[in-house]
Amino acid sequence: MGNTLESVKDEIDNKLFLYQTPAFQWIPSSVYRYDDFKESLYIMATEGVAGKKFYIGENDVENGHVYGLVNIAAFLAQSMKETIQYDACDENSWDLVGGKYPLSNACGQLGQSYQDYRCPPEEAHMECPVDPNMSITGVTHAKWYGAPGPLFCGPKTDEQPFSGFWDYNYECNKGWANPPESCDVYEGQKAGRYDHSRPYANTAGRTDVEGCCWW
Numbered sequence: 001m002g003n004t005l006e007s008v009k010d011e012i013d014n015k016l017f018l019y020q021t022p023a024f025q026w027i028p029s030s031v032y033r034y035d036d037f038k039e040s041l042y043i044m045a046t047e048g049v050a051g052k053k054f055y056i057g058e059n060d061v062e063n064g065h066v067y068g069l070v071n072i073a074a075f076l077a078q079s080m081k082e083t084i085q086y087d088a089c090d091e092n093s094w095d096l097v098g099g100k101y102p103l104s105n106a107c108g109q110l111g112q113s114y115q116d117y118r119c120p121p122e123e124a125h126m127e128c129p130v131d132p133n134m135s136i137t138g139v140t141h142a143k144w145y146g147a148p149g150p151l152f153c154g155p156k157t158d159e160q161p162f163s164g165f166w167d168y169n170y171e172c173n174k175g176w177a178n179p180p181e182s183c184d185v186y187e188g189q190k191a192g193r194y195d196h197s198r199p200y201a202n203t204a205g206r207t208d209v210e211g212c213c214w215w
Contacts, residue, residue, distance in 0.1 A: 019087035090138030
């Protein structure tokens with residue numbers, strides 16, 4: 001298994017782990033790389049999580065590793081569909097509501113409420129309680145012109161008791177203005193900004209991001 005993967009590591013990095021840019025070009029991912037994949041696969045195949053391990057084939061069956069390679073191929077196909085093609089690890093804000101991207105998309109998109117999901121009874125011991133004081137900002141995000149910044153969560157405060165929206169039409173790159181403006185929410189940003197001037201609900205009606213750290 002290891003030798004087989006090592007023999008095609010360059011192809012995995014340069015021909016498989018690709019994402020589509022806003023210009024519709026396919027280029028190597030900056031997030032997903034072979035070395036990280038190999039290390040993660042080893043941990044999941046040998047240690048696993050909650051008693052479950054990633055299947056990499058059988059040692060006592062002729063060509064047993066081939067079954068493992070098929071499982072890896074299926075896993076990477078799903079990963080390409082969900083994340084690799086977007087060069088994203090965190091969920092992107094993509095649920096457009098009334099022509100704007102609610103910041104409370106962090107709480108759930110398409111009417112979902114991520115913090116209200118529950119495990120089945122046999123896995124209830126693995127549930128994490130909602131922490132209203134937790135504050136996290138995502139690392140990855142969409143990259144098109146004016147794309148929303150990374151999702152974030154944090155407690156409501158007296159100064160900011162609600163969450164607003166991302167205005168993707170706002171032109172922030174105005175070095176000629178007085179005072180000058182620049183796009184500084186994320187690297188490579190061309191347009192857009194956070195607008196906290198008024199509450200703006202996501203599809204499920206949330207107007208805050210308290211306890212919404214589940215993406």
